[in-house]
Amino acid sequence: MRDPDRLVYFKEEVGGLVYGGYELDPIPVASGEITSDFHFQLFEPDWDHFLPLAQAAASRIPALADAGVRLLTNGPEAFTPDGKFILGEAPSVRGFFVGAGFNAFGIAAGGGAGRALAEWIAGGEPSSDLWPVDLRRFGPHHGDATWVRERTLEAYAHHYTMAWPDEELVSGRPVRVSPLYERLARAGACFGSKNGWERPNWFAPSGVEPADEHTFARANWFEHVAAEHRATREAVTLFDESSFSKLLVTGPGAEEALSWLAANDVARPPGRVVYTQLCNARGGIECDLTVTRLDAERFYVVTGTAFGVRDRSWIERHLPPGPALSVADVTEDFAVLGLMGPAARRVLAAVTDDDVSEEAFPFSHHRRLRIADAALEALRISFVGELGWELHIPRDAAGAVFDALWEAGGEHGMRHAGYRAIDSLRLEKGYRVWGADLTPDDTPLEAGLGWALKLDTPRPFLGRVALEAQRAAGPPTRRLVSLRLADPEPVLHGGETILRDGERVGWLTSGGFGHTLGVPVGLGYVRARGAVDAAWMEAGRFEVEVAGEHFAALASLRAPL
Structure with a gap:
């Protein structure tokens, strides 16, 4: 039996009862207290420290108040900084x-x-x-x-306490910050932490405390994120994305190696940005990233904040034999600003003498621009589904570039925006994130990313054999789909069950609210006995189960917006 409210657990043991718990004030083992010869040993009993747990246990099982205690076991337990092994x-x-x-x-x-x-x-x-x-x-x-x-x-x-949606741990912060941290704090940023980086989740207007209030219902930041979302769709916003992990792959073997690893065609001329997956031999998605070719022997790889170590390791562990190359982590060298929205080009044109017209700077291209007397790398790419650029700026020039953009954006209604807005915006467009919507157990064909595969070329790549076999077998029996609820009130967090004609067929990998659509939206994999295709989707009645209730949903292989 477990009682998380009292932080205690119980189990029967040889005619008696064993109980213990997870206190809110744990005692760390002192440095050197556990030596190399410490095996299966215990510490001395600490009755004073255990007393609050004993009192909590007695309030659940009153007979314990008069029961004798045979033994108090006090030993070390191995925990990690995120509570996962x-x-x-x-x-x-x-x-x-x-x-x-x-x-x-x-x-x-x-x-x-x-x-x-x-x-x-x-x-x-x-x-x-x-x-x-x-x-x-x-x-x-x-x-x-x-x-x-x-x-x-x-x-x-936190081992036994309530796990709230979007809850942030607070100890040891800040540890990694962008050069714009102080500016954003003054602007009302409510920061979250990812891989140690302080990142603006949302911005509080004047008079509002920039802090999350824990709830399973609609959050206190809902309307503030809605304003950031609408500004991105209708005007222009500025995102601090400096925490993006960035790798520089260089050397005469760089093109050959990345061509083998990437499922999409990265052997493009300098100046091209390619969205691609790196797959395992099963065709599963190990990495989801962009590759920008800077010149003949230099490729700039951008991936998620949490994935830099993993993606670099995957690349280095799976390099084919060939000419020498190096893979360097340059995350800390560059700040990144996301300039997004219909007015983004007008703002950018106001701060640079370089040509940023559609003809000179089309989508999925890279150019070197000069802003505020700083040379920077501009990538015409967007994860929010609007006109936009990622501006990768030398760290020491980030403040000047930020100030120039902010001043120029004033007449266009520019707002600050954070990662909660990014999540809402990308869900409306059906954009996937690795670790939730894409994993090593999912293939690009199942994830609806067949368009990003170079299967129609003769070029070999890791995972090609498995993906060719899957494509030859016909439409997958498992597919990632977009869902939008008809009712605007339910709150989606991800993990909710998807039903088709009353039968459970999958669950949401991501969930949130689409402020342009005005309803909850999500992504999730569904499974069928036969092909998951347009006909199967149209023939079914879909629902999403939220807190025990079923809500009608429109499901589609296409993005809702």
């Missing part, structure tokens, strides 16, 4: 595999974790999606023992 090969040491930090559920997870790790060792890669526990989820700040200790204590204290 660790599996996988160390990205910096080939052949060194880790299975550790099981956060008090090692017995429950041990069988599956052992099998998964054995398969990884034997096969050279995981046999299924293990991202939540993958060692490569950790960034450079996880090498700071002080930070790890502070964050792990907070994670432990």
Whole structure:
């Protein structure tokens, strides 16, 4: 029996009762207290520390107040900074595999974790999606023992507490910040943390505290994000995206290597930006990123904030034999500003003498521009479905470029916008995110990304054989679809069940609210006995289950907007 409200658990044990709990004020093990010869040992009992848990247990089972205690067991427990265990090969040491930090559920997870790790060792890669526990989820700040200790204590204290949607841990912050952090804080940013980076989730107007209020209902930031969303669709917004992970792949073998790894055709002339997946031998999606060719031997790879270590490791572990190349992490070298919205070109033209017209700077292209006397890399790409540019700026010039854009954007109604707006905007357009909508268990054909495959060319790439076989078999029996509810009131968080004609056929991988559409929207995989195609979709009646209620939904293989 578990009682999370009281932070305690109980189980029968040889005619008696064992109980314990997860206190809100854990005691860290002092440095050096556990030595190399510390095996299956315990610490001295600490009755004072255990007393609040004992009192909570007695309030659940009153008979405990008069029961005798035979033994108080006090020993160390391995926890991690995010409360999830660790599996996988160390990205910096080939052949060194880790299975550790099981956060008090090692017995429950041990069988599956052992099998998964054995398969990884034997096969050279995981046999299924293990991202939540993958060692490569950790960034450079996880090498700071002080930070790890502070964050792990907070994670432990949350082990039995309520898990709120969008909840942010607060210890050890800030640790990684963009050069625009102070400007954004003054502008009312409510920051979230991802891979250690402070990122604006939303912006509070004057008189509103920039803080999340935890709830399963509609959040306190809903209307503020709606305003940022509408400004992006109707005017222009400025996003700080400096936390994007950035890799520079260079050398005479760069084109050949990336052509083997990328499912799309990256062997384009300098100045092109290519959206692509990197697949495993099963055709599953290991990475989802953009590749920009800067010149004959230099490629600039941009991926998500949390995926830099993982994606770099995947690239380095799967390079084909060939000419030399190097893969460098340049994340900290560049700030990134997302200039998005119908007025983006007018704002950009006002701050540069370079030609940014449609003819001179079309979609999926890269140009070097000069703004505020700084040379920067501009990528004509968008994750919100509007005209826009990613501006990759040398770190020390970020402030001047930001100020120039903000001044020029005033007459166009420019607003600050954060990552919650990005999520709302991208869901309306059906744009996928790796780790939720795309995983190593999903293929591009299942994810509706067949258009980004070079299967119609003769070029080999990792995963091609599996994808050719899947395509030859006909439409997949499992597909990613977009859903929009008819009722505007339900709150989607992701994970909700999808039903077709009353039968459970899948679940949402992402969920949110589409402020242009005025209704909740989501993405999710559905499965059929036959092909999931347009005819199957149109013939069914779809619903989404939210908090035990079923709500009618319009499901489509196309984006809702």
